[in-house]
Amino acid sequence: MTALGFLYPGHSAEDDYPRIEQLLGSDIRLPLVHTDIGEDAHREDALLEMGSTQRLAAGVEELRLSGAEAVVWACTSGSFVYGWEGAHEQVRNLARAAGMPASSTSFAFAHAVPELDAHRVAIAATYPEDVAELFAAFLKDAGVEVVSTRASGIITAAEVGTWGEEEVLALARAGDHPEAEVVLLPDTALHTASHIPALESALSKPVLTANQVTVWEALRLADRRVNAPQLGTLFTKEPIVQA
Template structure:
């Protein structure tokens, strides 16, 4: 059994995670601990991370894309180091997961759809070698919001918002767009698996979960 420890911001569309766990298979478990990305001081986040270790997690991922991106490239590295020290486990964040997943898929140009301002995420991706070629605001209808991904220069679509319930729509979106679609919850789980050197073939979770080998960075 591989246990993935996710430190999640509030109740960020948590009902996506049981479906993720089901699609990953019976030998993968997802452990969730809630945290407040705006109000929790570093020592509080460290304590919450310790709870994941005690629950038996094999890796830890800080699943607030916004909080990691707001810290900047170097600041986000500092967050990850703090979590790794607190848990005594390999650690990362969803924000870095997007960068690592892009490398896994050999993607360097992406479209981004988000309800938040895209400037900070765009800069974060740029620091990781990924260029955002077009962006669009997230509307009430996800399927209607993804039109920027049709941009001929975009090799993939990124959906970084943790408030989005996307797991059930990933494969349909990929078929419609003809390119990979990466969402926050999907990427958080993939990044947690990457930290454990596990590979899970789960086509219903999109192209990201059908490739070999696991990227090493």
């Protein structure tokens, strides 16, 4: 049995995690601890506070007790808002506090794109434009080419959490670009675990969503691979062997 821990901000789409656990169909548990988000706002100052060392450290003891072998900060905006170097410092601090390997959803995207042997991506974001551009800048620092960025202007995670399949598909279609090899939906407040096959079918290309890549990143930290077609191309791709 492998337990993979997640620190999830507030309450919006956390039910994606038991759904993903079910779809993995393996000896893997996904214990999740909610963090205090402070103000629910996709605004730079609020996001910096949401991802602060103190707020993240408050949840690690519960994850340790769950037997987690790795922890991922399940928040994209609350990690990339710190920039490339700051996001590295954030996960280093989390690893020290938790006493286990750590990462964040932003790094999950940065690692998942090359896993698909892809280079050019389109971002379909729920965020306001300035926040979406911060994610694009983070990916560029990771060596990913961002060919387009679409922002939806949604301020709160609570609103994003109310979106269903129709809204998620509309977001992905609107954010797609002919030159993009992969489309990214970066908000962990967005319910996507049940919609990935429909998304990839509609766009005829791989789609990476925040909660999907967050779980994949935790598996990567634990050196586990699971074939789960219902979780999209990322979960069926054979590992790239470096020459």
